[in-house]
Amino acid sequence: MTGTGAVTERYELVIGLEVHVQLSTRTKLFCRCSTAFGAAPNAHTCPVCLGMPGALPVPNPEAVLLATRAALALGCEVQERSVFARKNYFYPDLPKGYQISQFELPLALRGRVTLASGASVGITRIHMEEDAGKSVHDKVPGKTAIDLNRAGVPLAEIVSEPDLRSGADAVAYLKWLRESLVFAGVSECSMEEGSLRVDANVSARLRGETAFRTRTEIKNLNSFAFAERAIALEFKRHCAMHDRGEPVVQQTMLYDQANDEVRPARSKEESHDYRYFPDPDLPPIDLTAAFIAAVRASMPESPTARRMRYTNTLGVPAPDADALTTDRALAEYFEAVVRAGADGRTAANWTLGEVQARRNEHPGAAVPVPAANLAALIALVAAGTVSNTAGKQVFATMWREGGVPKAIAERDGLIQVGDADALARWVDEVFAAHPDELARLKAGERKLVGVLVGQVMKRSGGKADPKKVNQMISERAGLG
Template sequence: MEWETVIGLEIHAQLSTKSKLFSGSSTEYGQEPNTQANVVDLAMPGVLPVLNAEAVRMAAMFGLAIGAPIGRGNVFARKNYFYPDLPQGYQISQFDKPIVELGHIDITLENGESKRIGVTRAHLEQDAGKSLHKDFAGMTGIDLNRSGTPLLEIVSEPDMRSAKEAVAYMKKIHELVQYLGINDGNLQEGSFRCDANVSVRPKGQKEFGTRTELKNINSFRFVERAINLEVERQIDLLEEGGEVIQETRLYDPDKNQTRSMRSKEEANDYRYFPDPDLLPVEITDEFLDEVRASLPELPQVKFKRFMQEYGLSDYDAGVLTANRAVADYFEAVAKDSGEAKLSANWVIGELSSHLNNHDLLITDSPVSSEMLTGLIKRIADKTISGKIAKEVFQALWEGEGSTADDIIESKGLKQITDSGAIEAMIDEIIANNQAQVEQYRSGKDKVFGFFVGQVMKASQGKANPAQVNQILKQKLAPESE
């Protein structure tokens, strides 16, 4: 039987606010346990939550960016359950009135086609603390630094049909939240996590199959692997005549397997109800206008503009707009140098490979956009060849100079375009290599390359290659007179 996979994702993106969703404590990562938890985060008796306006603004930005209506009277609700790292005994979340309603985002499939994925909703909620099971023999330590950190839970429609589509969607959301500056994109630190709802059904069947939920997958690679494993498991089960049980499963990246965490029967009844400590959040038109005005150019728009304005291929435009910092870098170089195509090639090629090799972000690049602009100007005005330019780039990367011009000057890399000088070099080489001249003239065209190599060697690579070719061809031509 042919099977179809159905996937929906729930992404938890930590909002980049300075303080927590309902308290003034810092959200900074990696601090000493319980140093960023005040009486509100500890849920001491009598304390009350006060909503962080910045988190609301960020959530509204996300909503506008995915074309979703913003809940004008969105409501915080309590999700009740007991857990030691959940101090209140409930999580403040949003239930039937989320801040972001139905929106969408477009992903690009492998065949290059675009597919629209529905975003059911996105809502604000508090993160829990952490239970630490190591280092406390027979006991559990609780770290409440993360308790109360603002999360935006982004829930997709069950619109994805393969693990690859799920990853493409996850990457698209990841890219968007960073573009908006509302999430730091750090998957290792858990700032961007994902649960996947997976089911399979016979191809052509309308009803969904029974789904399982894969919890807390914190890398793009693991999402793909975990989903594929789960799809395989479900198909095997069904083909052997068994049935899929609705349950929550945990992906273990070390063993590359999923295992059952709890079944539907064991699931909590969360007893959601509107939090009486918080009033509904009224969103005004003025507020939305303000947020709209503060939105940066979104990836899709930038992508189209880059193709139009800079004449880039869709591949180049796609690579350059996948990350806002990369797009900004490219655009600075392209504008200042006036050489869009050359700028694109250098950012995608030499710069990216250096950054990758050194595991650096573009914002930490030792070669700034001004430095690369200077270099590209010298390639454009033929001061240096592309080959020499790589040498100059390497020197800039290693901090041997602060501008391309400095390095070209100090290393004497300026291209030789004086045809008299090139002619003189060529004359000398022809005089010293008569045997090869004979070979060439008798029809061995390959020997031409030998001469080019000799000229470049003699000029230390600085001779203008076009001129070298032209003069060599003239000089090597069978003497006609």
């Protein structure tokens, strides 16, 4: 019996992702041209990246180091020997007529991550390769212009196993990947600048089937949201075709975000035989076990490990731990505040609240308040010396002008008044001014405590310690 439920419920979505990230080197993979984004077309080119006759590639050790860090950040096994290979095809923005990549012997193999959903995703391999240039079709009427600034820029390609079963998991995997690589200082992972690019291999099969069905590859996924959307559309298309008994053709698809549709790539689909073979201009990359161990020792703690430490040993609530670990600088500031004596939960509140708010206003700027000063401020608030509200004011001043919190609070008259005589005077005044409310309170209308506390705070100019005021009013009204 068929026909019950949506078509997509009977099918299982199978996704494998190929992710290209640009390694954050200063210069290209095989020459000394700059990798800076946004230069005039072809400003960053030389005989090597132009593929001039007689020019030869020389590997950039910084790129090898960063690719090794990427492999370790993603839990892959770095290979002691890997080999650059030529991938042959003709295209005007590919200067040599081949791309230098890695094929039979990639830099790293076999990684695995468990996502929050519980899904376990394998990483097949990570290899290094050079980027191609850019064909620009709308600059010169009737002609194609070529910009080779990107040609030779170092990339790491990260290929997953077809282990993903939902668009949400695909996005979670991509977020983990980006977070890990940014944390490890490997890549900016900016989709806008093209330093993170995603291709998705998608297929659908009936639930319970063990073999995979024909897949299609979706390119041009410019954001995680678009990736999820395009995968959903393509899955639906596959399911419908399977239901109609039509064969899915293995081909490259493009996601057109303007029309919200996935359609076959316009270029004619020649079946490419890339004729890979080891690049004879480049000796094998031999990494010693000692080198790999040294890189491993220099790796920062992974966001996942950090998150666990925050929740398990620092008492940070899980959502706060997630938010802190999206940003290495933020996480490190938070830890410095904790090291300076603040408790984890409160330090997380301040870091994600006041600190983060101001960082958002000044993107990229370092936090001007030393972690020790924030820790001292947290201690003042905890001791009741300044109120929470006044504390925020003190923080704003520290951010703007510098200085230590106690001195600022004193200068600006923000020290809370907890002295019983002073408080009693204000309470007397308020009782005198609000006899009705006092009478109702004494008759048992407890919610009026808050109103009267508010009046005392107002009269004190915010300096009264609200806890003590509360207590005094309750006592004097005979509420115990």
